[in-house]
Amino acid sequence: MEPVDRLVLEPEEQEWLDLARVWIKGHFASDPEDAYSSVDGKLAVVRANLAQGWVGPDDTWKLQSLGIAMGDALAQDLMLDWVTIDDEFGRQPALHWPGTSIVCFPLTMIAQRIEEGEHVDIDTMYETTRVQLNEIAFSGDVE
Template identity: 45%
Template sequence: MDRQRAHVAALLQKHRPGHRFQRSPADFAELQSLVDAHVVQNMDTWGLQALGVVFGDALQAANAPLAWCEVTDEFGTDPTLRVGSTSYQVNALTMISKRIERGETVDVLDLANHVKQSVAQATGGKQ
């Protein structure tokens, strides 16, 4: 994940010199700028999922009960965000990538707000 974070940070520096990711909700706007500029092509799954790692870091900063963990299923082991001690998971890794791969418009802030509402429901509004 650190390699993916570094990759996206380098993309941001290239396309928006002087801007940095802060692992905060402010990163949603920076990610949107990269998505809008199409700096990662829709066939570059690793690069798109790297955007998802940075998106997940910003989600974690915006939603206190979220924590990175690894989950294993029939497709392998991947990082995901778990909501507190619940079994509810947010797959930030692919939230952006799947939409871009399908040719959809991505609204990063809208995705973040959707996650925030889902987390509130999963925790009964307690964050």
């Protein structure tokens, strides 16, 4: 993995995020840019997709797109940056807490659980992740 001070979002991963956002924003009846601009708007579209069963365990790309929406909400809430991580598990977009070594992989957080047949409560998942990232960042134990 690259040193954290040199992490950037590569063009290929930027394109992936942009395509996912187009699909996500397509769920809004009117003014998708405005609707997606708030943390609540981002979480609402994820919540609706999960509650209505519009995505299933075989819809990996769509599930990862929901993870991107949750990641966008976390990025907005905690001032995180999207970066590309290339490690032993492959290459994918991740969230990075600037100035630290903290990275988070929201793309797979929803997908893995749905694919394993688990129920996902997006509000609980979001809040738990947000609290844990804050605790790690301010624990004094992170680079």
